[in-house]
Amino acid sequence: MQRLDSTVYNFMRLITGKTGRISFWKVGCVLVVLAGITVWFCSGPRGLPKLIRLRQEVQGLRQEMVKTTSENAAIQDTIQALESSDPTAIEREARNQGMIRPGETVYRVEPQPSEHRKK
Numbered sequence: 001m002q003r004l005d006s007t008v009y010n011f012m013r014l015i016t017g018k019t020g021r022i023s024f025w026k027v028g029c030v031l032v033v034l035a036g037i038t039v040w041f042c043s044g045p046r047g048l049p050k051l052i053r054l055r056q057e058v059q060g061l062r063q064e065m066v067k068t069t070s071e072n073a074a075i076q077d078t079i080q081a082l083e084s085s086d087p088t089a090i091e092r093e094a095r096n097q098g099m100i101r102p103g104e105t106v107y108r109v110e111p112q113p114s115e116h117r118k119k
Helices: 002-016 024-043 048-083 087-096
Strands: none
Touching: 002 024, 024 048, 048 087
16 A cells, blocks of 8 residues: 555656646646557557457357367267167268168169259
8 A cells, every 4th residue: 555655646746846736748748648558558459459359269269169079079979889889870870981781772862953054
């Protein structure tokens, strides 16, 4: 508390000078400096706009992390099912990779060409 008191005392002495009267040009200089600091903080390279942008980036990264975590959990479940030799899981993964059983017939369904493609 004493340091704050001495800082205030020194500031007031700076403004009043030896006469004890308030020097308006010194007050004006202090206000200009404070205004400059405020402008720099609000619009400078490390100012408020960058802070807002970084907070939005953090929020996006957190959402991406949640999505990636759930994808990792699904992949871990698939790995555990395949390692446990679950026949259903093995067949599902094989079919996802395009494999078929011996003797099965594969039917490919292709979309019809559109009208403007026929011309």
